[in-house]
Amino acid sequence: MNDAATPIPHHALDAEATLVAFDTGRGGLSQDEALRRLDQHGPNRLPEPPKRSPVLRFLRHFHNVLIYVLIAAAIVTAVLGHFIDTAVILVVVIANAVIGFIQEGRAEQAMAAIRDMLAPHTSVLRDGERRTVDSADVVVGDIVLLEAGEKVPADLRLFETKGLLVQEAILTGESLPVEKSTAAAAANAPLGDRTAMAFSGTLVAAGTGRGVVVATGPATEIGRISGMLSSVETLTTPLVQQMDRFSRWLTVLILLIAAILLAFGYFLEHFAFADMFMIVVGLSVAAIPEGLPAVLTITLAVGVQAMARRNAIVRRLPAIETLGAVSVICTDKTGTLTRNEMMVASVVTAGDAFMVEGEGYAPEGAIRRGETVVDAGENQALREIARAAALCNDAVLNGENGNWTIQGDPMEGALLALARKIGGDTPSPRAEWRRVDEISFDARHRYMATLDRNTHGTTLASAKGAPERILAMCATQRRPDGGSEALDEHAWNEAAEAIAAKGQRVLAIATRTMADGHAALGHADLEGKLVLVGLVGLIDPPRPEAIAAVVQCHEAGIRVKMITGDHAGTAAAIGRQIGLQNPDRVLTGTDLDMMDDAALSNAVAETDIFARTSPEHKLRLVTALQSRGLTVAMTGDGVNDAPALKRADAGIAMGLKGSEAAKEAAELVLADDNFASIVAAVREGRTVYDNIKKVISWTLPTNAGEALTIIVALLLGMALPVTAIQILWINLVTSITLGIALAFEPTEENTMRRPPRPRGESLLSAGLTWHIVLVSLLFLAGVFGIYAYAIDQGHSDVLARTMAVNTIVVLEIFHLFFIRNLYGTSLTWAAVRGTKMVWATVLGVTAAQFAFTYVPFMQDAFGTVAVSPLDGILIVGIGIVFFAVIEVEKQLRLALLAGKA
Template identity: 45%
Template sequence: MIEQTERVDVGLRRGAMPLAMAERERSAHHGLPVHEVVPLVGTDVTTGLTGEVAARRLAELGPNALPEQRGPGWVRRLLAQFHNPLIYVLLGAAALTSALGEVVDASVVLAVVLVNALVGYLQEARAEKALDALVAMVRTEATVVRDGVATRIASDELVPGDVVVLEEGDQVPADLRVVAVRELRVDESALTGESQPVAKDPLPVPHDAVLADRTSMAYSGTLVTSGGGRGVVVGTGGDTEIGRVHRLVGSTRTVQTPLTRKLARFSMLLTWVILGLAVLSAVVGVLRGEPVAGMVTAAVALAVGAIPEGLPAAVTVTLAIGVSRMARRNAIIRRLPAVETLGSTTVICTDKTGTLTANAMTVRWVVADGVRHEVTGVGYTPTGPIHPEVGSAARECLLAGTACNDADVVERDGAWIAVGDPTEAALVVAARKAGLSTADVPARVDELAFTSQRRFMATRHTGGVVYLKGAVERIAEFTGDTDHTTADELAARGLRVLALAKAHLPEDTELTEEALRGHARPLGLVAMHDPPRPEAQAAVRACRDAGIEVRMITGDHRATARAIAAHFDLPDDAVHARVSPEEKLRLVEGLQADGHVVAMTGDGVNDAPALRRADIGVAMGRGGTEVAKQAADMVLTDDDFTTIRAAVEEGRAVFDNLRKFIIWTLPTNMAEGLVILTAILLGTALPILPVQVLWINMTTAVALGLTLAFEPREPDVMHRPPLPPSLPLLTGALLHRILLVSAVLLAGSFAAFHLADGTVDQARTLAVNVFVTAQIAYLFNCRSLHNLRPRVGLRANPWLPAGIALTAALQLLFTYAPFMNTLFHTAPIGWKDWALAAAIATVAYAVVEAEKWWRRNHAHRT
């Protein structure tokens, strides 16, 4: 029978619940005594609602389900993918190319645009599943008392005023005001971040108590770990705490990634530069007396040449390769831009439970007969030696922990999990490490169950032996032991300390507190905690060495949080404890307002809003809720902070490779535009034609440029500070290099065009091959943007020589195949022309290496 701690006979018609109760009353149930809450919701704690009243309330208030919050329709979401300056540039390129009569090339550019839009749309659609996951969390069954009879109903049929019966293993189906308990303990970690199950009590708590301290409430979506009880429904659907989180997730807007912001600014700038040069060339040509139609064609050619058509494809491919590499390191990326965002991260806000810690209570020390035994191993896996080896005193202490216990550990799918209270499961694991099992425990014949008031548990076994387990000061009342020095020392280190004792009672003596008082002898102490992951400690140090600030944000107690933070050398101002979902969200927004790129980790429902708002949301794949996974940008399949460090490393490598591609491709585009502009200004024939420009851009971008996406990360990638979010995509130094290489290509192609012997078609063919051979040489420069030579060998990227071979084959086809000569207005050239192209390419390579050398020496001097 459930212990009925409060019973109220309601003297009003039970259907007359004030449905328009004030918001203050809605949120005040935890601070009101039961006899005030019951009439407020119009019910009876013994017989519950009548079926008629429940039906009327269900019709008026709606089902106990979270309301759907849908964003824009699929058409608007798809069209939104085109709202980007870079896409506008590409659409303009397609239109201009089509105007030149090159329908095939225009189709290729449009295909690139559509593929990018489709990928973005699909990734965004997946994020909408976060709300669906929240809805699914409340689709359970519940035992409810109606018309005085307990019955099972679907949880979405619950209404305020229903009396719900809770038993071990149940998921709480709605927000309940607890009215009766029988050792009721609830795991609220998914909602509050509290690492320990919370003992529930009908007594009211202060009105200003934070969510994790409202012991008089049981919240929807949490899990009963032990005991049982009754609660009156005071909130359903959107009026529950999980409903509040649902609204936060739905209303939280995501932010642009650093890469998308930088690409948008870069694309806008590039658009205006291209348009300005095109207009300038057309105006100058017309003023020189050239025909208007011819100048428009030339301006179109300049614009087509200056547009980097391969950039979106390169971005997508580079990010996709990063996704693949991260998957091999246990990080699943849900949104492509998140790959690069990791590389730009300046602050990691990490959850404590399950991310930095193992989320599994573990006995760390056993103190018996004056000897401290260190228990090794982490979590519920019952392996790990004990140092020094346990003697008879420690063995009896661990036997008491197993006997005075209702929990167990079992292996499922290769992983050990706790069945029952995590604290008791930790005692079972410690005993098994010492070679003990339940078979060593005498049969239990009676017990005094643990309650929040009693604060200890006692079990009676055959032969009259009684084992006690509980708070140190409570067990001392039965043993007379007043020396708590060791216990205080262990507790000061953030450990939870339990005392164990043993007594003998005659079989005809009732098991009571009074019977035990003064008749028990102490066996020892056990100290436990949710241990930090050893590998996470190294990962936090690595992140800090890389210039990334690490902050702990948790719903757990401040003392517990600080004890864990000490293992990671985190200062007090980097620890945020007892944090609500709204406060987590505000912390993330505050850091972003200060210019930080924020990565937020979490596994619970309470983390979902902050995960969605952060620049990069990181959810736990094993222990995380489905809500957190769907709200995040990245999911860790091993729930390990070390994987975040690995993902940051890969993210930085991805950003490096993107910059390498951009630095490699822009000089060609700029030089192509400048060649046409210079020819117009000088009044000479165009050294390259628009169709030849498209050939260069589309073939080399794929065959050469994309090979940079496969470049391995450079060894020093985690020894650099993160790039400031405000830093543009192209720094001043890199812009100078682009201008330098553009000038070399401009001079080289013009010289080749005018020095070539033969027809105009042959001269233009040579000019095109100068561009391509110089791009091959410059590709080697770009394998490292700062070092004189890359720190990884050519074998590390087999795609690069393959790409060069493919480009060479295409250029031979372009130069000598008759059908290509007809399509692209080319003509065969001789070996002297090839020698000239190779010489210009060698000069281009040497100039860039010299510029690198000068900058390195200049940097050392300054």
């Protein structure tokens, strides 16, 4: 029974050979032997992952260079006695750790969700008798009995099937249930083509079957995916990477400057060490953007709310801005680009071909011959197809509040919808006809037939099945006028091939009027005696909104790639319908197996459709795209998508039809399962990143300008234009408040017309570096200019410093209005009008600054005096000149970049 002794895979072995290999028989194991094997191999459940200490998980979130800098800043501000600053910094540090702690552990949750998918109970043969046992007690060699509606408890090699259909979408992505048989498949057959196997966690849609258990627990296909999920490396997001690099370099820069200035002042200028240390502390407080993590977190939180309004639920904050960098979306087909509902799209009768319109199972939609809408009720052949489709059918179509669902086989549900479209308001054939007998579908004869009698005593046989099988049973075909004529088998075969070429699954429908009183239906009643009525082509139709979404992705420079477990022809047909850029080039899982990583990396650049893929293939494809420097979003809904969802830069799971495993492995969940929502989420992601960039582009130059005033004054031996406590006031009043306003900025007009930003793009780009230098120099000129003016006018040092502090705040406000438009002009009415949040913060800072300048106890605390109205107007005038200079520079820079493009 040792599997290792048999190198041939189970699906390629004869059923009897499998029974022998596992030392069992068709009557099952004895109870004693089953218990012995359970003790030897362990229960049929997936292993739980090792859990880390919650304390260590929490403390790990403090292991970050920028956090160290913030903690140091908190200590410094506490030493200075500025406990409000200390409290703000510590709240930011602790909040970041709490958020990270809550969001961590997604891999453990994903595997727990997979474990929950296993069947709780199952029926087995023990000692030759049927018994119901806990699925965890199923062992290799057990004989499992499968029935419709049950979950398969373990991987089985089937040796008996009767009309057995298994829904394997969670493993293969194929939308239709798979017909199961007992015939062995090729050793290298893809997972979806191993028809003699039933896999753990899949659902029996119809029929019955028996099979021998060949794998349990982690050895099953679903267990193998769980193992893959635990070993998949989760990539950090671009924002986290960039902030990590930025924080390290910022720390080095601040410490280096502080050390140099401390040495300069102490050894060369001979300042007292304590005084020099306090100056360096003031410089550090000015240079460290301690409010930046808080503002970034708030910006991401605002993005979470905006995405939730667009049906995209964010499970991890940094994933929002990752969407803004996405350059490739790898999407599953079934349920993502398509509705995961079957629909009849084509009908062919003798001499006529029709196109059927509609959405999903809704029994509404026109039937066209070419461009002409036909009255289906006036067409004899279509009416007969509708009658046979409704009678030779076990599904039930339900409509509630405009939402149409089916109970039963998806193809039969689509046929019921077709019958309603053809029949219109006429009563369903089921109201007039009563089933007398039936031949259930079986993979051996590949058709289903029913015998029905109406209220007038007429008896009718209806059959549907594989075209080649039904054609072989027909002697004649139905003419458009309702008569019969000799069967043109060649023409029907060509018609079936034409439908299949569109990626549609083909069914043939035939009927025969039986003698009155005929009460039993056998194969002999049908062989060579049926009248072929027509062919129908069924497809899982694309979502109309997905077609528009793909167009928007292409306009935004985002490539869309379909990765599906479905057949190549079906995938290509859907690819053409939704507008993929290269729909005629399809690579299958077999093709991918023949490629090494280098060849695959080249292939993914040229191919947009990948069919018959396994979880390993999806994971390799995502990794190959990432190896090309691309930021990859992966969408999916099945267990088979979970490893790739976890590996992708942005994993996006379907919320309605997605498995819990997929949701837990993903960073985002689409509440409406709508591919179009991804485009909206990308737009929000780009907006969030733009706003983060605006926050940084506002914070760093203003902090640098503040620090530069201290550095220059110290190096030139001048009096400080602002004191350390006044620097702390500026940081407390403006750093977080004005920065927060940028978190609520709306989407800029050209956001979705820009190409995705490069994966490795630095937050501290050359353009931002130049902006920091320019603004710092202008700050320096403004502050020292107003300070020199005040001294020249005979004002006191206290008044000069008060005017300098107010100048810094005014410059920061004007800089805020400038930075709101990174990619366009700020000289528009919309830019001036701003947002409610901008004006709320500006008015709040202005009120605080008036209190700082004119309220007596604030004057005593911060060493300020009242400023005259004329001097106040001069300060505002400096802000206007500053705004004009940086706006002119931006327009020149944008014009230069546009000329190069």
